Amino acid sequence: MQMKTLYLVRHAKSDWGDEFIRDIHRPLNSRGYSDAYAQSKKFAKEQKHPELIISSPATRAFTTACIFARELSYSLDTIRIAEKLYEASSSIIANTIAETDDSVSSVMVFGHNPGFTDAFDELSDSYVDNLPTCGIVGISFAFDSWADVLSVKGTCFLSMFPKDFKQ
Numbered sequence: 001m002q003m004k005t006l007y008l009v010r011h012a013k014s015d016w017g018d019e020f021i022r023d024i025h026r027p028l029n030s031r032g033y034s035d036a037y038a039q040s041k042k043f044a045k046e047q048k049h050p051e052l053i054i055s056s057p058a059t060r061a062f063t064t065a066c067i068f069a070r071e072l073s074y075s076l077d078t079i080r081i082a083e084k085l086y087e088a089s090s091s092i093i094a095n096t097i098a099e100t101d102d103s104v105s106s107v108m109v110f111g112h113n114p115g116f117t118d119a120f121d122e123l124s125d126s127y128v129d130n131l132p133t134c135g136i137v138g139i140s141f142a143f144d145s146w147a148d149v150l151s152v153k154g155t156c157f158l159s160m161f162p163k164d165f166k167q
Helices: 030-046 059-071 090-098 115-123 146-150
Strands: 003-010 052-055 106-111 136-142 155-160
Touching (some): 003 059, 003 146, 030 059, 030 155, 090 115, 090 146, 115 136
Parallel strands (some): 003 106
Antiparallel strands (some): 003 136
């Protein structure tokens, strides 16, 4: 049996300064950039690098994904944009993961709350009250097919939150 590894990453802190910008287009703020760079460096040093990166189309999520991709030497051209991850419920997130090709053993998904917190709580053996901005959680699964994510809980092996370390 092959192990599958899932990383859920909530986008870094976004800028609320322009009331006329549509929500999907909100950029990261300066703290968001700094958290994303620090988290991606720490992740790249300490964790297995994902084979696939999937992101919500929202500017703040995609920018966070790009920062991680650069640090992980992952080609930006191969980041998969999943339109349905924007404002997605936990079931849409789980279904998106379930559609991953079974040849991929590790995937990193970038998106939003409340869906990401709910998805983590439903897919893993752990609970988090709120996945913070730029928070990363890792779940390992003992199955061969990503479709099983809809019926088998995984084991949380990682929670990396920006507040957990000094920059």
